[in-house]
Amino acid sequence: MYVGEPFVAYFSATWCTHCKPALGALDDTVPSGQVLIFNKDPNDEDMQEWKDNMESELERSLNHPFIHAPELSESLEVTGIPTMFFVNSDGNIKHTMVGIKDQSTIELYWNDLS
Template sequence: MAKKWIASVLILALMAIAMFVSLDNKKEEPSKDASAQILEAGVKAPDFELKTLKGDTVKLSELKGKKVMLNFWATWCAPCKKEMPDMQKLHEEASEDLVILAVNIDPQLDVQGFIDENGITFPILLDEEDKVNQQYQVVSIPTSFFIDSNGVIQEKFIGAMPHDAMVQYVEDLQ
């Protein structure tokens, strides 16, 4: 009986040590990698390069000096469908210093059909490997980032955005 009791205590002790070591290993020092940084206002927008629906390449860092509305969306997303006409209207009203980029996260679907059906003329970028979506830590779509002419995120908006809010965010950019 004493042997069973000692064996039980020993097993519990080993389990406790294993749990402690496991938890201790998870307490790593914070990464200094910029991609691990939480993307919020005041943070430099991570650079990326994606192909457009038309086959051109867009690199965010090459847009320095321009204001950017960076929107993440999908063809099946009802709020995305609702906001696209307002984005198109903003695009038509915008001055030369504003670029609207819409990053599609479901390029395997009929993106071109969606664009044609909705009369969208601003650049549609295809995130075929889901890298930019992850880089920008998008957890809900639509999500829009407003990036100033110095490449710094000034605002992040989650959800469908009405036209007047888009205009206000753009006007607030430097």
């Protein structure tokens, strides 16, 4: 699904209320199937509940996988949330964003992958 295609790896946590606008902007910018949403919190494992809550709060369907991945977060040294890794079609991280950014910055980084 992601081999040879750019994608965004989005790291957050179920309790992060300030992350919602960033996820909304990401969903508005990046095509369906090119975003992976990772939970970095080891204590919250119910990804379907998190997805349902985010869809309700953002008032839209999110066609991206929600993945429980605290170990991956740790290995990538994700400390601040949200963190977005913009990965090019070669599988290399080209841009990293930490914290809340506006949609124009997300668009700039995403368009730079193509």
